[in-house]
Amino acid sequence: MPVQTHAVEGEVFASLSNASKFYGSFAALKDVSIKLSCGEVHMLLGENGAGKSTLVSLLTGTNRLDEGKRTLRGADCPNLTPLEAREAGINTVLQDFGLAPTLTAVENYTLGREKTKGGFLDKAQMRADMIRAMEKLGVSIDPDARVDTLTRAEQQLLEIVRALGGKPGALILDEPTATLSHDESEHLFSAVQLLRSEGWAILYISHRMEEIRRLGDVVTILRDGRFVGCHRLADVSNDQMITEMVGREMANFYPEIPHNPTTVALEVKGLSSGQKVRDISFAVRAGEIVGLGGLVGCGKAEVARAIFGLQPIDDGQVIVAGTRISKPTPAAMLDCGLVYLPQDRRGEALALNRSVAENIVVEVLGEKNSATAGFVKTSVLGRLVADVMTRLKVQPAEPRKLVQELSGGNQQKVVLGRALSRSRKIFAFDEPTAGIDVGARLDFYKQLQQLCAEGAAILFISSDLQELVHLSHRIYVMHEGFCTAELDQGQITEERVIAYAFGEKPKEDIQ
């Protein structure tokens, strides 16, 4: 694909200097400067709530700039609109709201830049363009499939393909590999490298050190909406980056969690549910963390949903503390002490426009001692909320704060707080650390440690390989709905989990 970038290598494509963005009195971004140069991959690093998304929104024109200067292709543009930004060549892959679900892939691909002939859409041309862009990235998505029929990984790839089809110039990627498999990520990396050599300016947001090292030329680190540092990646160590991002040393990232298994708390035999869960058997004992790993879409999330009664079970048994549950429903499972913490916090776990306190107590409201004659005992519940919030260190520590005003990590704490509001024996966590920052992760790991020490049985579903490997006492790996491996403590390595997740056998085992 011929690319007409007029830019010279190293020339500044877009920049913000001393930019600030306020929401009321809260500074989402204060006095931040960044320069995106042509032919350079610029990494942006920061915890959730550090202002990364705000910074991106200023570059794409979706937010107004309150203070500071913004330039695009050398020209000052104080009042940038999304349309102007696109025209200038800024292409974005945002995390969660890029696509229109009821339109087809090709309709989404061309959205906002439809080609017309005499006023009518030139559908053949647009299709050809999309296929060419897909070839560049090495992916194949059916152009006529509706977006809501695509998998999450396909949707993510479509977003990236769409960004590549825009006017050449800059590409902004916000955690693009979060839902991609290893192969797909590799395609993306080579596409990024190709674009860099063609002179695009690339802004890449990622939490994964490996990607940052591999792709980045420059890294800018933000913390609490402030600029902390900007380094060439060659001159900076991982520890230094993490320290700058978190604001303190990360001595031991994954806590040591003692393994003291006692009785079997949850047992699943031959569980099948829909297309994605086929004949799964495993057991979780009290006082241990059992990991469930595999690629995105391998069915590991559906296992927990089926156990908790959120999707119908076709075959198999669920046994909690020795009692067989014939037909799991959320109410029944909660009653026998199993709690499920869904992946989609905003969609399934929280009432976003209600307060922290209300969210935490919603499960206890039905219990006898929390209400007299239908009137809620505010003081009892208030104490409960206070206890939970201290235990979890919810920030800000205001029970009346609306949940939607909290950061991702603190929302996660509220979800956990709700689970802790009653005594539970079994916890099923589905991607608990997705989209939360390093500090909140560490807090969460400590909570896991405490729960495990208190004798809880924990089913831990995660796509983050490192955390899965480091925290789990035992791991079951899934591939396309089947369980391909059970790894005991001594056998757990990243390589083995990856191999089984791709449905292969690890090399050493073959020999």
Add this chain to the structure above:
Amino acid sequence: MTNARSSAGNAPSTPANAVSKLLSFGALPIVLIICIIIFQIGNPRFLSAPNVLNMTQQAVYLLLIAFGQMLVLLAGGFDLSVGAVVALTSIVSAKVMVAVSLAYPDAPYLTITAGFLATMLVGLACGWVNGFGVAIMKVNAFIVTLATSSIFAGVTLVTSQGIQVSGLPRDFVYGIGSGYFMGLPVSLYFAVPAVAAVFLLVRHMRFGRYIYAIGSNVRSAVVAGVNINRYLMACYMLCATMTAFAGWLLTARVSSGEPMLGGEFPLQSIAAAVIGGCSLRGGEGSPFGVLLGVIFITVVKNGMDLLRIGSNYQMIVFGVVLVGAVVLDRYRLERAAKR
């Protein structure tokens, strides 16, 4: 670079599309055929040529309004004020035509043109008010159009003092209202270009893509650089203009300006669109489906007339049909979520 294998895969398109097609129309064609058979058995005149022409004539008005309603539904809103717009148009256009025909008694075409222009103005103005409320003031479409429905009805009653406006030109009443040309109702010739224009707009032009995108996911449309306000505004203005046009044709049909005209249209147009596959959440639906929905509503209405089911009972039936359509819509959503 080669088109390397990706684990995202290349999903075969045909089954998925066939399934989604079937879901978007649902059992509608089958139900329609069953209804036609039942009505035909109940009254053999049902499929006779005069009655089919009669149904065509009846369908024209709903067709125009449902196509307007579709535009708004696709963009994720809806318009409850279509009934009030019909009544307002009827009164305003009739008053204008009566006034012009008094001033120029020998120029019937001038009179009709003046009435048509007045119709367009009423439609654009009503649509502008709705669009302003929804797009600019960012008020929920339900509230805006419920309120404007009351406003337009009030204006209609104030202007007409609740009295019919009679004395419309002969050519208007007997030509456009009940005339036939080459064996088909004249009003059909008026409606087809408007409907065809909406079809092209929705399926083959940028405008359509944008309203689907807005209805499907507003934020993605914003990020894609679509001027949301402009397109929402345009949707409501087009909807009201189509509706006003239908109101004008209906005025010719009933041969006078009627202040109480069109009360059934909000329900019937939304029912027709939803039965035809439009989603109440926006972003979904097709002109062909809406056409089927309009045919369905018209067939049921006419069939019940022929079976001598009173209009009071018909209201009950259409209420049930609308609820059924919304349930169908929910079911579609659940199916979509499962995939």
